[in-house]
Amino acid sequence: MHPLIGADDxxxxxxxxxxxxxxxxxxxxxxxxxxxRYAEAHIPGAAYLDVEQxxxxxxxxxxxRHPLPDREAFADLLGAKGIGNQxxxxxxxxxxxxxxxxxxxMLRWLGHEDVAVIDGGFPAWISAGLPVESIRPPVxxxxxxxxxxxxxxxxxDWVAARSGRLFDARARERHRGLVEPVDPLPGHIPGAENVxxxxxxxxxxxxxxxxxxxxxxxxTDGSAxxxxxxxxxxxxxxxxxxxxxxxxxxxxxxxxxxSRAGMPVETG
Numbered sequence: 001m002h003p004l005i006g007a008d009d010x011x012x013x014x015x016x017x018x019x020x021x022x023x024x025x026x027x028x029x030x031x032x033x034x035x036x037r038y039a040e041a042h043i044p045g046a047a048y049l050d051v052e053q054x055x056x057x058x059x060x061x062x063x064x065r066h067p068l069p070d071r072e073a074f075a076d077l078l079g080a081k082g083i084g085n086q087x088x089x090x091x092x093x094x095x096x097x098x099x100x101x102x103x104x105x106m107l108r109w110l111g112h113e114d115v116a117v118i119d120g121g122f123p124a125w126i127s128a129g130l131p132v133e134s135i136r137p138p139v140x141x142x143x144x145x146x147x148x149x150x151x152x153x154x155x156x157d158w159v160a161a162r163s164g165r166l167f168d169a170r171a172r173e174r175h176r177g178l179v180e181p182v183d184p185l186p187g188h189i190p191g192a193e194n195v196x197x198x199x200x201x202x203x204x205x206x207x208x209x210x211x212x213x214x215x216x217x218x219x220t221d222g223s224a225x226x227x228x229x230x231x232x233x234x235x236x237x238x239x240x241x242x243x244x245x246x247x248x249x250x251x252x253x254x255x256x257x258x259s260r261a262g263m264p265v266e267t268g
Contacts, residue, residue, distance in 0.1 A: 003104060003238045004207055005116035007125045010090045014044055014131075020087040021046040024055070025122065026099050026231075028182065041132040043092065043125060047081045047139070051231060055102055064257035065182065065229035068106070068153075075110055075144040084142035085112065092118040092125070096201040098169070101234035105250060111147020117238060120206040127204075151237070152249040154224045156258060159189060159251055164222035167248065168192040169232040170255070177267030183228060183256050187265040197232040200239040213243035221246040226254040 013019040023046045025034035031052055038048040049055060051066065054077060060067035069077075083089060089107060093099040100117045107115040118124065126132070159166060168188050173179045175194040177186035188194070199216060201207050208216065220240045227233035230252040237248050259265060 001113050001116065003116055003241050004119045005090055007118055007120060007128050007130060010043070010118055011125075011128075011130045013088075016088075018086055018088050020081075020083045020089045022081075022083070022089060022091045022103060023048045023093075023122075024051065024091060024099050024103050025093050025095070026051040027095075028228075037094075039134060041134055043122070044131055044133045045137045046092075047083070047137070049081070049103060051099065051102065055106060055231075062257070062261070064253035064255075064260070066231055066252075066256075068109075068230070068252050071110055071146050074106065075146045078107075078110075079142050079144040080139070082139045082142055084144050085147075086142075087112075087114070089115040090118055091115065092121045094122040094205075096198060096205040096235070097121060097207065097238065098197040098232045098235045101238040102231045104238055105151060105234040108150040109153075110144070111150060112144075113150060120204060123205055151247060154249045154251050156251075156253060156261060156263070159224065159226070159258070160263065162224070164224065165219070166192045166251070167195045167217075167223060167225045167233070167236050168255070169195060169197040169225060169227040169236050171196055171198070174228070177265075183259050185259045185265050187259075187267040189226065189255060189258050190264055190266045192226060195236055197227070197235045200235060207239065207242060210243045213239045214245060217243065217245060219245075220248050223248040224251050225249070226251040226258075228254055229256045230254045 057069035180186035
């Protein structure tokens, strides 16, 4: 399955019960804004999943700001939202895929292959003049059975002893340690290479063509991706897949776990 899908392709299947559309708009400095914007207008029939409440388990200690939830528990949540093994899932945000990619990655982590991010997200949908609604659609629960993961993770020990590349998807000023809005120490994991999440998309929020993504990322064999808390890093993994490159693993705890654990930090 290609990791990206066009807004028009999603619109053509709005009446198809096997298509599940999911809105995951979320913002680092205002965690409730995504839900408010969903309530104002969203793609017809779309469910809403929140990064903190649904795509993370904040009760997990010492695992960064957005620890992954239990796989079975997350599968149960998806089923309750009407998303099952038979669903063709289209995910969107309004941040160049940098949030939507988290759900794309998590579904593949559960063994679900039929999932794609809407290229250009909600802005592309609006620009195309496609319909929106403000009502919450009725949900018919279904079953989601966990399968073998289609993607992988690494932990802090792997990062500390790594022989492969580690990509850091945070903004350049955070990577360099010039600012740090949420984590205790400014800087980055030693040796991490900064490829900001925003660099994989153009000015409209659409992904670069495969050759552009390949040039940006280079050799991804044996690599891993990180960010602040394991959310935006997923867009670099998606970009590698879209470019036909070897898929990086995800470091779920990312810099928030690393810095809180007293591990060495670099700046500059």
